[in-house]
Amino acid sequence: MNGVHDMGGMHGMGAIQPEPDEPVFHERWEARAFALVRAMGAFGKWNIDASRHQRELIPPAEQLRMSYYQRWLTGLTDLLLKHGFITPAELASGKPAAGIVRQTPALPAQKVPAFIATGSPASRGSAASPRFRPGQPVRARNLNPTGHTRLPRYVRGKTGVIDRVHGVFVFPDTNAHFRGESPQHLYSVRFLAQELWGADASAQDAVYVDLWEGYLDAD
């Protein structure tokens, strides 16, 4: 979707404000929200692409106003409601509905170390050979899907060169909508800054973007 989350190349967002000796979390609720997202994700009812897309669906004005962990909290709450983990009545009262059966956590404390150490690899085995090879010129397709995509607007229609082949990876555009993993080759594509931003950009510089095969055409 052409949302405000797709920020590459936008102007007017203000100065970058690094914070010396920044804590990992600024407030306890941020830490708890972070942990809740991970713990509930362990049920496997949704995937990383679906959770990213849920945050993209937050109305744009709110999305821009929210802090990072506010977006995480809102995205998580929406997913919990959507997938039936909680009801709107329970969310409003903060209490479980009468007579519900107590469930078992997907991520008990003793499984946390393995959960972190393993992660969730997004690469998939495949016998298919990559369509493009390093050094080959490609053009990013001018796609404008209304659903989730990881093809940023600033590269659409632009020409680059395959820098490397990462392997075969889950395709976010289908996975985010539970339409299957549709694994396909993923490439790092090198775009010259002047191709993306015009003649005023530095002739020396380049942007490397990870793009799936379905986003690319041979040029």
Place this chain on the structure above:
Amino acid sequence: MQDDTPHQHGEQRIPSDPALRVMALESLLIEKGLVDGKALDALVETYEHVVGPHNGAKVVARAWQDPAYKARLLADATAAIAELGFGGLQGEHMVAVENTATVHNLVVCTLCSCYPYPVLGLPPVWYKSAPYRSRAVIDPRGVLREFGLELPQRCEIRVWDSTAEVRYLVVPERPSGTEGMTEEQLAALVTRDTMIGVAHVQPPPTGTKR
């Protein structure tokens, strides 16, 4: 209007709205048996105290000291980082990119805030912010200038936009004056910002005991 009651202390403030919402959500999920409170504690503890940029600093220091390790890191970063015991969540697929006198690498995620947890921990606020995400790809030199880094025009800047599940680690340049230092001493020089690519590693102050 602010209520400036004289004897009010910071910790007595009414929790902000998200704080209340998280507290309510956590207790609801625990009561329903969906979440183990101790698992939440363990997750927080891991990222507050165990995993952080000191991990990435060890990787960089090893690469500086050991050319064979550096070659493995640049060829297959996931495997090379795993040699030092790091990997997993949000670092399942790693790529290391090396800064030299003529190439400077900078990492961003314009679409969200993807970041290599196992080597750098959780991202700082500025990395997740709209100003950085919007400008790193269109004006990397301006962004670096804001961080106090002026790069010569002949130096090529490579910006890596983490649009997939591949996570990038910048191997910064080893500063001069560090010959003869141990791997541990070198690691102490390597900061988070140098591994994102918004800073150079500073040489040790002269007169430092080796």
